[in-house]
Structure formats: C-alpha cells, structure tokens
Amino acid sequence: MSRDEQFSGTMPVRDAHAFDTAALDAWMRDHVAGFTPGLTVAQFKGGQSNPTYKLTDGAGRAYVLRRKPPGKLLKSAHAVDREYRVMTALGRHSDVPVARTHGLCTDDGVIGTWFYVMDHVDGRIFWDAAPAGLTPAQRGAVFDAMNETIAALHRVDPAAVGLGDYGKAGNYFARQIARWSTQYRDDAQAGRIDAMDRLVEWLPDNIPPGDETRIVHGDFRIDNLIFDAEAPRIRAVLDWELSTLGHPLADFAYHCLMYRMPPQGFTGLMGQDIAALGLPSEAEYVAAYCRRTGRDPIPADEFDFYIAFNMFRLAGILHGILGRVKRGTAASAHAASQGAMCEPLAKLAWAQVERLAA
Secondary structure, eight states: OOOOEEEEEEOOOOGGOOOHHHHHHHHHHHHHHTTTTTTEEEESSOOSSSSSEEEOOOOOOOOEEEESSOOOOOOSSSSHHHHHHHHHHHHHSSSSOOOOOOEOOOOOHSSSSSSEEEEEOOOOOOOSOOOOOOOOHHHHHHHHHHHHHHHHHHHOOOGTTOOOSSSSOOOOHHHHHHHHHHHHHGGGOOOOHHHHHHHHHHHGGGGOOOOOEEEEEEEOOOOGEOOSSSSSSSEEOOOOTTTTEOHHHHHHHHTTTTSSSOOOHHHHOOTTTTTHHTOOOHHHHHHHHHHHTOOOOOHHHHHHHHHHHHHHHHHHHHHHHHHHHTOOOOOOOOTTHHHHHHHHHHHHHHHHHHHHHH
C-alpha cells in the first residue's frame, strides 16, 4: 500500500477518539461565524500526534478540528493551543500560507480534550519527497514553492506579528537537545536505544557558534503542505504543533533531511537520480534558501551538524510515538510502523556524527 493510500482521505472516527458530536455542534454554533447546525464528523487517516477530523456542517461547509489525544500525556506535548496561536498570527499578519482559524476550546468538558477549529483547505498533498504523477518540470516547481515558503517564514519578524514571546530567544540547539533528551529518558516504556544514548551525550558539546531567532515550524516537510490543485503554489502549511522561536537553520536543515534519508521507510531522496526527477541538488536547494533569506553560504560542517541534530530530534519524536503505541493512546493506525523507525533513524544520526568526527 502506498503512503497516499495509507494517509490520504478520511475514515470513520476511531472508537478511542470518538466524542459527543452534539456537544461540538453546540459549541460551534456559539463560536464559529456562519456555522450551520447539523454536524457530521470523519477522522483523517493521517495525524500521528493530534487526532484530526473533517467536520461538515448542515450547509455542506467543511472545517478541520485538531485536538489533544485522550489519556495521559507527556508534559508540553500535543500543544494545540500553540498551533492555534501561531496560525492565527501568521494568517493575519504575514504572507505565510495557513488555514484560517475559527476558535480554540480549552474546556475539556466539550469533547474531552482541548481542540481548535480551522477552515478545510482544498488542494493536493504529496506524500513522497519526489511526487509521482508529475513531470520533472512540475516537481522542480513544487520544490521551488517549498523553498520560497520556508524562506518566507524565516523572514518574518516574530515581534512584528505578535509572537515575540512565542518561545525563548537564543540557545535553541542546547534547549532542544535537552528537551528531547529528557523526553527520551523519561519515556522508559518506549525502550532504550544505544545510538540515542550516544547522541544524548555527544550533541550538547558540539553545537556550532552563532545564534539567531525566528519562528520555526518544527516539522516542515512536503506532506505537511497543501498545494493548489492546479498550480505549484502552497495554499496552507499544516501541523504547527512543534513550532516555537528558534534557529532558522535548524528548521531548514530538518526540511532538507529529505536529501539525506533513504526512500525505504523515510520516503527520502538518497540514492535517487535527482536530476532525472527534475529536482535541485541539495547544494542548489540550500543556495536558493540562502539567496531568499539574504544570508551568507552555510559552512558544510555546520550544516552537517544541523542534519545530525535533526535526525536525533526526529528520532525523539518517533520514540514518543512508540511510547504512545505501547500505552494505547496513538492517534494513527500506522503509528506502530512509524515508531519502529526510531532506532534506524537514530543509527543514521550517529553515522552522521561519525562522518563529522572522521
């Protein structure tokens, strides 16, 4: 089964994620302008962390609901309130494409957990780094749109859009390494991994010099973007759960992991004929980002560190998914296969460190 078949579209709401539809209908009547009673609900197949639903009102207008999952949650995880805040601010005060938000509910009494509602944005989602069904020229245009969008995000002044206090400024790498190391160590139920243990020890002592602060998405990749159905234009950036104030090169390097990951398991581009696919090389892609953000070229050894850091960070996310699978609170039916990729990714990260140290 392809990733498109696995993750595209909706399904009936899973029993573990069901809620009182009538209670939500009543809340939307009071909080969503233009809402027509008569709500129907389906659950999107994707959404590893926060269960996500397609809502259709009595007049046929579609919305999307994102909620915290039920059950015991790790501290600071599943921050739907942060997603709502950053999307609302960017939608009102920037050119970064996001879905229009309608309301945030922090009353667990409505559907059992916090949630927010936003517009349903029509368009295409590509589930693979090199989208099938496109010509080489079309693929190149898709990559150019991604590059422009992440550069546009990193050009935004956080204070100018009301997000100056959206996170801590400075020391992003040290704070992130500490955060994911702590979450990894605290989730003993998900198991211990030798490569993760090594990364936890190595990364804090090898952070490159220099610091910057911008809004970072935290999970900027092709399958978190909605493209226009007809043109290589991004209509909405999705899944802002991990967004914060941080170092833009950490965010960009995470996006560039597609160049360093194999197709098997990680849907990356490693080993593929990039030119034949119509895609820019990693060097060309990085150069385009630097040009759009007005920065000097990124030293190769520093960029390699950013890649290793992001592999570790993503492995930490997958470790959290693995823990939710073992606790029975995972949002996606495919969470088990995602969590199983934690150890292979941690090994890839450590292999990167060994290349740096050579």
